[in-house]
Amino acid sequence: MIRDITLGQYYEADSLIHKLDPRVKLAFTLIYIISLYVGHSFYCYLFAALFLAGVIALSRVPVHFMLRGLRSIVVILVISALFNIFLVDGEVLVRFWKLRITKEGLVTAAYMVVRLILLILGSTVMTLTTTPNDLTDGLEKSLSFLKIFRFPVHDLAMMMSIALRFIPILVEEVNKIMKAQMARGADFDGGSLIKKAKAMVPMLIPLFVSSFRRANDLALAMEARCYHGGEGRTKMYPLKYQTHDYLAYLVLLVYLACMILVSKVL
């Protein structure tokens, strides 16, 4: 179950997209999401999908790896599609019992599903081609202008990278705890919802206890190395824009302009 979540899972490959500055990829994700809301026509979505397909091809990440991320949103897709199909008013195509399907409903549902899929895929490209550490670095740098408002950008970025770092550790810990409790006859996958929730207690308490202990140890280790927040802290590998980063920004702007054009003209 945990393995299915592609969001936040880095896929190692040697590609142009991997080499891009994380700030470019953050901008890409943001602009791509905005572009999906620019127009609502068949051609708009086709253009957006083609652009994304190009990026995915450049990234050299296997397509099935990308699609795996969609599994977790299947339920949302189905629900939003159903709601649109049955609840949108318009020209009635089929009618049975109290339900009716309209032409407008079908169209809206299809657009909705396509847009959601593109949205998830677009952000999955970023998380698959950027290591979590680069991502937080990029976020920290991109948001550093917020510092004038006394917003603790560095602290948040640090918290985020620590949280990301802990995910695999905690997953392993959950595994070990579950085994230890199963050896004592605990049953994690049977019974009603309430029973299942109750069965989680013997797993959650040791998990919390050990998380607190780990957090404590980490804080001590950081303090022992004189960590005192972001003030005056330098980076071993500072982020620097290269030529291909500027080119990527250009491509991005051209894409957005084209998208607006397509939505107006076609």
Added chain:
Amino acid sequence: MSIKVDHVSYVYDPDQKVRRYAIQDVSLEIRKGEFVSIIGHTGSGKSTLVQFLNGLLKPTEGHVYFDGRDIFEKDFSLKLLRQKVGIVFQYPDHQLFESDVLKDVMFGPKNMGQSPKEAEANARAALKVMAMDESTFEKSPFELSGGQKRRVAIAGILAMNPDYLILDEPTAGLDPEGRDEILELIRTLNWSQRIAVILVSHSMEDVAEYANRILVMNDGRIIMDDTPKNVFRSYQELEKIGLSAPQVTYVAHELKKKGFPIDEDIMTVEEAKKEILRILTHDS
């Protein structure tokens, strides 16, 4: 009455083209009442192997039989198996969760369907066996010392009255005193209640003193399965895979080289003392 592992292999990720074996073609049989020790360095597959014995892991190939029945057959109750074959994992923190020690130890028996009264009686008995003082029964398990936590964790398994007790590195991180205490208690269990003990360890000293059979693991295979004396006699082979015989065995070998008529097979300090005294009194 035995647990039998028959040509078992375990592959980490079966989808991968290059198969990485954690366990490769291992067969063994453990009978009731034995004190077996599994040694091997980190990553040799010992912790993986013991998880087959009560069905926590399913081998990729091969079978595991409990009293002659395949434990992964559909109608075989894994819950019942886990009552008969208990595993105590390395870190007690992974299993202690209740508000007090007694309740925590009752968790296992209750899962086995015992009434609260029965469970409490079994829990109290198990805690007594593990030499826990009655004053600690009402304490939170998180207030205990490392050695006490470990003993409560073992009691949590013992309270289910298993026939086989598997201990994964039960002495890791304990001071010498706590270590001896726990190993003594385990030995008593093995003697007085005829519970088979399977001790996973990398400390030769522990293994030499307590086990009557040693399985040496390397790279997912069992490379020796013999009495401690025979295993340590081939200490050169042990060294090849990064293990070693107990320190006193080396001392005995050195003394023998220097011309003392000493028995090289000694494994414990106690034996060494007796042997050296014997030679000294014999000489004079």
